Amino acid sequence: MTEVAAKGISVLLVDDHPIVRQGYRRVLESQGDLHVVAEADNAADAYGAFKTHDPDVVVLDISMPGASGLEAIRNIRARNPRARILVFTMHNEAVLVKAAFNAGASGFVTKSSDPAAVVAAVRAVARGERAMSDDIAHVLAEESLSPTGSLLDQLGEREIEILRQFVSGATTEQIASHLNLSVKTVQNYHYLIKTKTGARTDAQLVRLAAACGLTRI
Amino acid sequence: MTEVAAKGISVLLVDDHPIVRQGYRRVLESQGDLHVVAEADNAADAYGAFKTHDPDVVVLDISMPGASGLEAIRNIRARNPRARILVFTMHNEAVLVKAAFNAGASGFVTKSSDPAAVVAAVRAVARGERAMSDDIAHVLAEESLSPTGSLLDQLGEREIEILRQFVSGATTEQIASHLNLSVKTVQNYHYLIKTKTGARTDAQLVRLAAACGLTRI
């Protein structure tokens, strides 16, 4: 095994399903210029593999068990701000996309994309460009027609506390009682949080909060 | 039946993610004796492809948009009771496994399985044997020892499918559209599921579903 490919793009593959990784590896390596130098099936290993292999591009699925994929992105970026990370997942919710880019991802491609589009995204990200699949662009375009602002960073203390209790399973009345607020205020916060984060559903809110490490499931 | 074995095993690949199919195809075909003769990305196409290609084994992911994968299994089996169907998905909840075998599946393998185990399962199913990955066997074993069983055991097939889509972030309208139901029906199911499971909040429902492995956060 020679050390590094003088040309070509080295890739770190992160996905919790072994056979899925195996498949991606074959698809990517059939391109000739793409080389999978390492794999990982969780956020912690992904960070470790990044440190030892310093790949050109990290391709990772953010929906992994345990620690959040977003956390992995932040960790990797904290170590090397020039790291190129391509999120590759089946989710296409605007909240997750924004959260990923917010965390430092360079690209976001869904698994519904054409294989050629995925390969193109890897190359684009390697060149330092931003990349996203058509459906993601569509979702973001749709969503950006109304000013929603950023993600959890945009939430104030009160909002975060209410969101935390809510995703933990508390009812509106319980939250109001815990925080000595009127039910009406909690309702308004609930609504505000949903518009700010772009979550269209309570379930999406729970998933987003979990992805941001606000709650454990 | 015929001398299929001498010629290898023909496979119909059903998964809604193109690049995932691409990956599986390469993994399976690298075995030499496995040949992917067709692909499909939804239940309807899967049934059509089965009719025209009559493959030895159908490898399908039951978590597809639109009609339930369970329905696809039943359709295929209705046409040919000797069809071999290997469910291949990321879900590992006991109720889903039981429902799949009940619908006529011959095997159930999770995407967390070793690639070699998946290939072995395809061969086993082609031989007419029942196959499941270790983690699935474990889940079923645990569950059979529990007197109460999973909370989700009290849910019907439709309820589970609706719950799965809901906790994945789908709106009521989207679910109704996916399953060709009226919004009213989905609402009623939503309510029924909450009362059956005892969840008082949508967030609790999401957490419960996650705890049962119905969804991944």
Next chain:
DNA sequence: AATCGGCTTGGGAAATTTTCCCGAGCAGCA
């Protein structure tokens, strides 16, 4: 054959919540 029960599908109507707009108090800050 007839009945029973369970699953699926939806209507109806009251109760409740969500949605969005609004103002007001209060801090920090330029």
Next chain:
DNA sequence: TGCTGCTCGGGAAAATTTCCCAAGCCGATT
């Protein structure tokens, strides 16, 4: 001093949830 952002809630229309009910279907039981 005025601006800005967070916190807190009222109001009213829109939408959803809640609960009850019924009909069709299918498998099992008698």
